[in-house]
Amino acid sequence: MRQARWLLALLAVFALVAAACGDDDEAAPAEAPAEAPAEAPAEPAEEPMEEAEPAEEPMEEAEPAEEPMEEAEPMEEAAPSDGTGYSVAFVFDLFVNDGGWNSTHFRGVQQVQDAFPGLDVQVVEEVSPGPGATNAFEDLAEAGVDMVIATGFYQPDAEPVAAAYPDTIFLTWAGWTTTDNMGHYDAATEDGRYLDGLIAGSVTESGIIGYPAGFPIEEVNRALNAFTIGVREINPDAVVQVVYINSWYDPPVEQQAAEALANGGADLLAHELNSPAVASVAESRGLNIIGYSSDRSEVAPNAWLSSFTFEWGPYYIDQIQSMIDGNWEPALTYGGLKDGMIGNSPYGPDVTDDILALVDERRQQIIDGTFDYFAGPLVDNEGNVQVPEGGTIPFEERTLCCLWLIDGIEGSIG
Amino acid sequence: MSLRIGVEPRARPALPVRLGVPIASLAAAGLVGAVVIVISGANPLDAYQTMLDSSLKGWRPLTRTLVLATPLILTGLAAAVAFRMKVWNIGAEGQLYMGAIAAAGLAVALPSGTPKVLMLLVILVAGAVAGALWAGLAALPKAYFNTNEVITTLMLNFVALYFMNYLIFGSVSFWRDPQATFPQGKIIPEAALLPIISHRLHYGLLIALGAALVLWWSLRGTTWGFELRTIGDSPAASRYAGMSVRGKILSVLALSGALAGLAGAIEVSGVLKTLDPRAIATELGFTGIVVAAVARLNPLGVVPVAVLLGAVVASGTNLQTIGIEAEIVFLLQGLIFLFVASGEFFLSNRLVFSRPASAVGSA
Numbered sequence: 001m002r003q004a005r006w007l008l009a010l011l012a013v014f015a016l017v018a019a020a021c022g023d024d025d026e027a028a029p030a031e032a033p034a035e036a037p038a039e040a041p042a043e044p045a046e047e048p049m050e051e052a053e054p055a056e057e058p059m060e061e062a063e064p065a066e067e068p069m070e071e072a073e074p075m076e077e078a079a080p081s082d083g084t085g086y087s088v089a090f091v092f093d094l095f096v097n098d099g100g101w102n103s104t105h106f107r108g109v110q111q112v113q114d115a116f117p118g119l120d121v122q123v124v125e126e127v128s129p130g131p132g133a134t135n136a137f138e139d140l141a142e143a144g145v146d147m148v149i150a151t152g153f154y155q156p157d158a159e160p161v162a163a164a165y166p167d168t169i170f171l172t173w174a175g176w177t178t179t180d181n182m183g184h185y186d187a188a189t190e191d192g193r194y195l196d197g198l199i200a201g202s203v204t205e206s207g208i209i210g211y212p213a214g215f216p217i218e219e220v221n222r223a224l225n226a227f228t229i230g231v232r233e234i235n236p237d238a239v240v241q242v243v244y245i246n247s248w249y250d251p252p253v254e255q256q257a258a259e260a261l262a263n264g265g266a267d268l269l270a271h272e273l274n275s276p277a278v279a280s281v282a283e284s285r286g287l288n289i290i291g292y293s294s295d296r297s298e299v300a301p302n303a304w305l306s307s308f309t310f311e312w313g314p315y316y317i318d319q320i321q322s323m324i325d326g327n328w329e330p331a332l333t334y335g336g337l338k339d340g341m342i343g344n345s346p347y348g349p350d351v352t353d354d355i356l357a358l359v360d361e362r363r364q365q366i367i368d369g370t371f372d373y374f375a376g377p378l379v380d381n382e383g384n385v386q387v388p389e390g391g392t393i394p395f396e397e398r399t400l401c402c403l404w405l406i407d408g409i410e411g412s413i414g
Numbered sequence: 415m416s417l418r419i420g421v422e423p424r425a426r427p428a429l430p431v432r433l434g435v436p437i438a439s440l441a442a443a444g445l446v447g448a449v450v451i452v453i454s455g456a457n458p459l460d461a462y463q464t465m466l467d468s469s470l471k472g473w474r475p476l477t478r479t480l481v482l483a484t485p486l487i488l489t490g491l492a493a494a495v496a497f498r499m500k501v502w503n504i505g506a507e508g509q510l511y512m513g514a515i516a517a518a519g520l521a522v523a524l525p526s527g528t529p530k531v532l533m534l535l536v537i538l539v540a541g542a543v544a545g546a547l548w549a550g551l552a553a554l555p556k557a558y559f560n561t562n563e564v565i566t567t568l569m570l571n572f573v574a575l576y577f578m579n580y581l582i583f584g585s586v587s588f589w590r591d592p593q594a595t596f597p598q599g600k601i602i603p604e605a606a607l608l609p610i611i612s613h614r615l616h617y618g619l620l621i622a623l624g625a626a627l628v629l630w631w632s633l634r635g636t637t638w639g640f641e642l643r644t645i646g647d648s649p650a651a652s653r654y655a656g657m658s659v660r661g662k663i664l665s666v667l668a669l670s671g672a673l674a675g676l677a678g679a680i681e682v683s684g685v686l687k688t689l690d691p692r693a694i695a696t697e698l699g700f701t702g703i704v705v706a707a708v709a710r711l712n713p714l715g716v717v718p719v720a721v722l723l724g725a726v727v728a729s730g731t732n733l734q735t736i737g738i739e740a741e742i743v744f745l746l747q748g749l750i751f752l753f754v755a756s757g758e759f760f761l762s763n764r765l766v767f768s769r770p771a772s773a774v775g776s777a
Contacts, residue, residue: 089735095740095741122734122735123734124731124734124735124740125734125739125740126730126740126743126744127730127731128692128693128696129690129692129693130681130685130686130690130692130693130694130696131478131481131482131614131685131686131693132482132696132727132730133693134614135478135482135728135731136730136731138478139468139731139732139735140731140735143732143735153596153598153692155596156598156686156687156688156690157693160614174595174596175595175596176593176594176595176596186595215579215583215584215597216583216584217583217596217597218595218597219596244584246576246579246583246584399595400595403586413584413585
């Protein structure tokens with residue numbers, strides 16, 4: 001969409017320039033203004049789908065559910081309700097098959113459909129934050145949807161609508177102000193990132209790990225810090241080189257960043273970006289790759305190591321179940337390994353049994369609360385003590401962290 | 415002896431024709447769109463009914479359409495006024511960001527007890543000034559060294575975008591709310607919010623309409639407008655006639671930037687209540703270029719075109735919930751614009767077929 005409109009605007013300008021310059025000769029512009037608008041909005045249809053996934057049916061109404069809720073979720077006694085008579089709408093900022101962030105949420109949508117075959121599930125894609133999102137929420141609430149689940153940061157856009165439609169429940173990702181009918185949720189990426197870091201530390205030989213990321217914001221830095229803690233636990237001399245590309249999804253730039261890091265000596269790439277670009281660079285250059293929330297082993301069968309995964313499905317199912325049961329309460333949910341909201345992808349061929357044993361042990365310890373990878377002292381890469389000896393970053397306060405990068409990271413948040 | 419196809423301007427057609435062509439264009443878009451909708455497995459009549467219901471039918475849908483149209487009117491005017499003088503300001507996008515940044519910053523910086531009228535005046539003027547100054551960065555080299563403003567204004571968009579992202583995502587700046595768990599601007603105080611006409615429709619619409627009227631009148635009825643058009647047609651002749659081309663370049667680009675900056679300030683004050691880069695960077699400036707082009711650079715024409723675009727966008731969600739995929743929704747939106755734009759083009763131009771030989775003979 002973005003590039004498409006640029007193109008459109010430029011075409012319109014060139015058309016006008018041409019029309020202005022060449023008033024009376026044979027002038028090309030005859031077609032230009034007509035061509036331009038056509039291209040722009042048509043393009044998104046084909047552009048963001050390198051993943052070739054379930055594009056065809058982003059879900060009609062209640063699908064007959066081939067797998068009749070075999071793993072019938074935590075709440076067995078409420079089993080009689082298959083969601084009939086209730087409706088839930090999921091709002092996405094891009095397409096559900098982006099192969100990254102939105103795909104992880106869409107997997108949750110599919111789990112919801114399996115769990116509640118009678119539930120009316122709607123999916124609205126390409127909702128930009130701002131007035132368009134507010135309109136979308138209002139349309140859904142006006143249509144009588146019982147629960148609207150916004151899979152991106154939409155709190156400011158949802159707030160006025162939630163206030164005006166008290167009968168509709170709103171859940172937004174990463175919001176922080178609950179109201180009677182609005183709750184928020186997020187997942188502790190860092191839990192999974194720490195485990196990924198252990199694997200990365202055991203595999204890298206050059207001791208240089210490249211990490212292209214989006215924006216230097218708290219949650220990205222937090223995950224990167226946890227990753228680096230994992231890396232250095234295994235390989236104390238290794239460094240993680242971070243490059244922020246100031247976008248969440250920009251395949252050409254992701255690729256350039258990955259190439260540059262590889263040229264700088266990185267033999268392992270990890271990333272917090274949504275396209276498969278970094279994984280394919282790793283594969284083509286014979287490096288290893290740690291993914292971001294998605295299994296990239298198809299793109300990079302040899303390079304693939306691991307990735308944490310987001311598990312939104314259980315949370316969605318739980319929220320919908322409590323809505324159906326009539327005991328839904330607004331909450332700020334921040335879920336990690338112990339809450340089942342962070343999982344892991346299949347592991348690649350270069351992950352040894354030794355390190356897997358440690359990963360499994362640490363995972364269990366984190367779930368049990370007997371191990372804290374954020375235990376102090378934590379020193380940032382400018383030498384400041386951020387968490388003193390004996391301290392930690394408490395789980396409930398993690399979302400406010402981190403505007404610093406831990407020792408072992410080469411790069412700065414600017 | 416190949417046939418050459420050219421374009422020449424048509425005499426101004428009668429009013430019924432000028433009104434009829436856009437309607438016929440819409441109908442044609444509807445027919446082609448219907449084929450697409452049928453192929454995608456939905457019912458075209460349902461789809462068009464939904465589009466109308468969600469954008470124009472009734473007061474609330476209409477107000478939503480107008481909210482979306484307001485910034486497009488202003489960025490459409492920004493493009494129209496510059497393009498009238500054949501100064502190609504492609505930088506409305508960045509000028510809009512700078513306007514939003516200035517307005518949000520001042521709204522947070524001024525004491526929250528500031529009277530509403532004063533507060534609004536300050537932040538809207540600041541937005542316009544910021545947009546004008548940002549355009550000025552391209553206008554000065556254009557006026558004094560004749561640099562290509564297409565390149566400079568376009569590139570300054572990136573600078574503005576990264577600057578805005580830096581303020582919210584890349585640093586803990588004055589603009590950023592330290593309490594937010596996802597990076598977000600500080601919420602501006604009540605006094606800095608544009609009053610609401612109805613539902614979410616704010617008085618920014620009237621400012622935009624006022625700007626369209628003033629600009630239309632200025633271009634038609636003032637010496638300034640006459641000079642602007644004359645310079646656009648022939649800078650050299652205008653210079654011989656004693657007009658200050660340099661001064662005009664500066665003033666027109668500044669005005670264009672001010673309109674875009676004002677659009678950014680109004681979005682912050684009337685809609686977003688904060689500096690949210692993700693909601694600001696939605697191609698409002700670029701879309702304004704399209705609006706201006708379809709409106710044939712007529713400031714009054716910009717208004718209905720912006721409203722049409724707002725209406726088309728406003729129906730997106732409901733189209734998806736009746737089962738039309740987002741891709742098809744965009745395709746429909748594109749078709750409508752394609753047909754309206756080409757209808758306008760053929761209204762004011764005609765194709766001429768000529769043989770090169772005869773052209774040579776006449777020369």
